[in-house]
Amino acid sequence: MTLIAIDAGHGMDTPGKRTPPFADGTIMKENEFNEATAQYLSEALKRNGFAVVLVAPEKEDTPLKTRVQRANDAKADAYISIHANAYGNGWNSANGIESWIYDKSNADTLRLAEDIEKEVTAMTKRRDRGVKRSSDLYVLRYTSMMAVLVECGFLTNLEEALLLTSQSYRKNCAEGICKGICDYYGVAYTAEKPQQQEDCCPKRYEKVQQLPYGREVIQMLIDNGFLQGEEKGNLNLTLDMVRIFMVLYRAGVFEKEQKTISAKSKKSGKKTKA
Numbered sequence: 001m002t003l004i005a006i007d008a009g010h011g012m013d014t015p016g017k018r019t020p021p022f023a024d025g026t027i028m029k030e031n032e033f034n035e036a037t038a039q040y041l042s043e044a045l046k047r048n049g050f051a052v053v054l055v056a057p058e059k060e061d062t063p064l065k066t067r068v069q070r071a072n073d074a075k076a077d078a079y080i081s082i083h084a085n086a087y088g089n090g091w092n093s094a095n096g097i098e099s100w101i102y103d104k105s106n107a108d109t110l111r112l113a114e115d116i117e118k119e120v121t122a123m124t125k126r127r128d129r130g131v132k133r134s135s136d137l138y139v140l141r142y143t144s145m146m147a148v149l150v151e152c153g154f155l156t157n158l159e160e161a162l163l164l165t166s167q168s169y170r171k172n173c174a175e176g177i178c179k180g181i182c183d184y185y186g187v188a189y190t191a192e193k194p195q196q197q198e199d200c201c202p203k204r205y206e207k208v209q210q211l212p213y214g215r216e217v218i219q220m221l222i223d224n225g226f227l228q229g230e231e232k233g234n235l236n237l238t239l240d241m242v243r244i245f246m247v248l249y250r251a252g253v254f255e256k257e258q259k260t261i262s263a264k265s266k267k268s269g270k271k272t273k274a
């Protein structure tokens with residue numbers, strides 16, 4: 001199984017590495033973005049059949065040496081370091097996505113970085129600043145596997161800084177990185193299952209006793225043969241259906257049968273809100 005080391009750049013206490021103050025006076029630390037995106041990337045990679053090792057899960061700033069050591073010890077196949085960029089001190093117009101590799105990297109590392117750069121820019125619709133080479137980024141230089149550092153937008157660009165604070169943008173960055181890794185390894189990328197799945201497949205209730213409300217009305221419909229359920233007597237009712245029956249009941253559609261409910265309620269000593 002291919003093992004990917006994920007490095008959430010910096011720590012919460014790292015000096016600098018934050019946005020200028022937003023209009024409301026708050027700031028966002030770079031590590032907030034890096035940490036959240038690392039978690040999303042971990043989920044995305046596992047979903048796509050990769051194994052994952054988080055090399056900087058601590059809140060404080062894990063030393064670069066420790067991060068690299070963990071990846072080397074785990075014999076990871078690739079190392080991904082997640083960052084957000086900065087230019088100058090205040091807000092300015094520098095923007096876009098860039099990926100970094102060690103300047104003596106081989107063709108495989110370059111291809112992995114290009115795949116990641118392509119997919120992150122496609123997913124985020126930000127400017128593609130390309131793949132760049134560096135001789136002095138520690139995590140690129142001392143890792144013994146392919147290593148790519150991704151700068152997912154500028155903390156010093158107001159538009160991108162606001163995006164960097166949002167969970168949906170963080171997710172898009174993570175899915176983009178995951179897609180790039182899938183491209184490189186020839187894995188067919190699997191996206192996250194859409195969240196509305198629950199809405200499209202509402203819970204079904206089989207027995208009257210299981211219903212959270214509307215039991216008396218449904219029981220009356222059964223007693224009078226209006227509702228028969230499926231072969232095994234399972235009702236297969238959604239709560240939307242129960243509500244419709246209750247509305248029809250209040251509208252007097254089953255008026256003749258209301259006596260049945262009242263009679264039953266009297267027997268059991270309960271009152272009916274008719």
Ligand SMILES: [Zn+2]
Nearest residue numbers: 009030083084
């Ligand atoms: Zn950084």
